[in-house]
Amino acid sequence: MKTSQAFIWRILLAAVVAAAAVSLSACTVPWQEASVKTVTVSGLSLPEVSGFFRNDDINDALADCFAPYAQQMQTVTDASDGKLSVVYTMKLAAGSSDANAKYRMSMNLTDGKENLEVASAVVSGWNTVAPNEEQDLSWLSSADVAETALALRHVGMDIDFADLQGSADERFTVETFVKLYEAFAGKELDVSDITVGGDDALYKKALKLGIIYAYGAGEYEFDSQSYVGQVENASEAVMRAVERDVYGRQSETVTGQEWADMIRTFYMTISPSEAEDSPYLWSAMGEVDVDAILEDTGMKDQPLTRRDGAELVVRMMQKGPKYGMKYRDNGLNFIDDSDSIWVRRAVTHGFMNYYGDSVLFAPDEGLTVTNAIANARTYVMTRFNDWSYAVNYVWDGNYSQSDVVLAAGRVARYFDSRPEEDKQFEVKTVINDRDYDWFFSQKNTGDYSGVNCMPSIATMASHWYDQNSTATVKKMRATSGSTEGWTAYELRGGLDAYKVPYQVENHDLASITKALDEGKIILAQYSDRPYEMTGHCYVIYGYRQFKNSTTFIINDSDSLSYRAEIFGRQAGNGDELEANFSLWSIQRFVSDVTVIG
Secondary structure (H helix, E strand, O other), X not given: XXXXXXXXXXXXXXXXXXXXXXXXXXHHOHHHHOEEEEEEEOOEEEEEEEOOOOHHHHHHHHHHHHHHHHHHHHHHHHHOOOOOEEEEEEEEOOOOEOOEOEEEEEEEEEOOOOEEEEEEEEEEOOOOEEEOOOOOOOOOOOHHHHHHHHHHHHOOOOOOHHHOOOEOOHHHHHHHHHHHHHHHHOOOOOOOOOOOOOOOHHHHHHHHHOOOOOOOOOOOOOOOOOEHHHHHHHXXXXXXXXXXXXXXXXXXXXXXXXXXXXXHHHHHHOOOOOOOOOOOHHHHHOOOOHHHHHHHHOOOOOEOXXXXXXXHXXXXXXXXXOOOOOOOOOOOOOOOOOOOHHHHHHHHOOOOOOOOOOOOOOOOOEOEHHXXXXXXXXXXXXXXXXXXXXXXXXXXXEOEHHHHHHHHHHHHHHOOOOOHHHOOXXXXXXXXXXXOOOOOOOOOOOOOHHHOHHHHHHHHHHHHHXXXXXXXXXXXXXXXXXXXXXXXXXXXXXXXHOOOOEEEEOOOHHHHHHHHHOOOEEEEEEOOOOOOOOOEEEEEEEEEEOOOOEEEEEEOOOOOOOOOOOOOOOOOEEEEEEHHHHHHHHHOOOOOEEEEO
């Protein structure tokens, strides 16, 4: 009896020790140290775990779970030329306890900066793999889609491509590109200065960026379809605004390679999705071998003048279809600024504009980032139109939602190689405005409306200096007996008549910004046209300063060269002009400026 009891006690004691060991093992949970790495098995990228109770069983189950996705991802990564790869990540699932650890296993496409999850599963601490709901990856049809999705993530736009169904309308296009800009800028657009659009914040933001335009104060209705003109407008506006507001590069001169990259970006951005062997225009149009042209001209690493840009764009157009552009080489002998055959050809066909558009002329000036973007867009669209007459043009001209998001992603990819430290937002703003309206247009100001720009800026100066001024453009002109356009002599006579104090000063950037810092405004004459033609003028009443660029804020009485009425104000009121070009156009025409205040 005693022997039997001792035996039982020994058995019970052994059971307790065994239970304690199991309990201790459960507390330490060896799989809490679990990890995963990505391995290649038969050409497929699959997960391999360690630290689990039965690793081999789990790895076999994971291979079965992820193999179908890995097969598709192999096609995508192979097409990316090494830019994309597959990586598996694993983390403790929410709600897991020490005694029942579960892990979320994710399969991701990565470009080294961001991960794009494409499938997932739950792994138990023992040997169970539970795939999550099967993923439909039909949207992830190419490396291009994957790269653009990741590029959007880089700037803070997390887009679910699988939800992009059906056709896009204009509102969808505008909203996508506004979100892209705000993601780059890291803040919401301030539209407090826009007086049209009612309660439609998106419309106001589109006006602010220049994606759409509104003339006057009428209501704007978004188009029910999205087409190439909307996408190209949005692409150019956002590229220009990001270069200016985020990187401060608008005044930098581009190299040939940088300009080629801009052209490729526009070409890809406004290209709709096409099936293999599609007869659509974009497939037939093809890309010109810009690199070969850059090598032939030696301009690849060379900072470009506008004359260089003219030559490159014309050379590229000559590679067009057999119905391509014909050039009238001797048709523009009246252009005194340049005798270049390339400039003449570019002017003939609209790549440069010799009159009324300061953005695209001045052949000897550097081709700045802002101007290069405009020229790149003009080239792509001219080529688009040229080819439409030479090929079987069957595209209906409309974009799907996925096309629009891909377009935004391609703009993001244009900036993708920029280091984060290159971001240099606006560092200073000076605006010497008034809380009342002091803008005067020269339009409808009597018999001399066409030449009333100088009387108009004199009238603005009078009202800026004295809110109670009685000056009008007609009265200001009457201070002089001239029936022609005014010179600085008549301008200053008009200021004297209305007792507006002024000084005559130099017109370099330092002196103008110093005067603005002191709360003054500047009246400036300029010409961006051939010398024998008349000039124009504007009031500079503020500036925005970026890393290496400055923008003047101006009032232009005739708005010959700038945006028109897009903020609900009169044309020319509150325009912005790149300062280096402004100074160039002033200095080639007059020797000084008139400072008010």
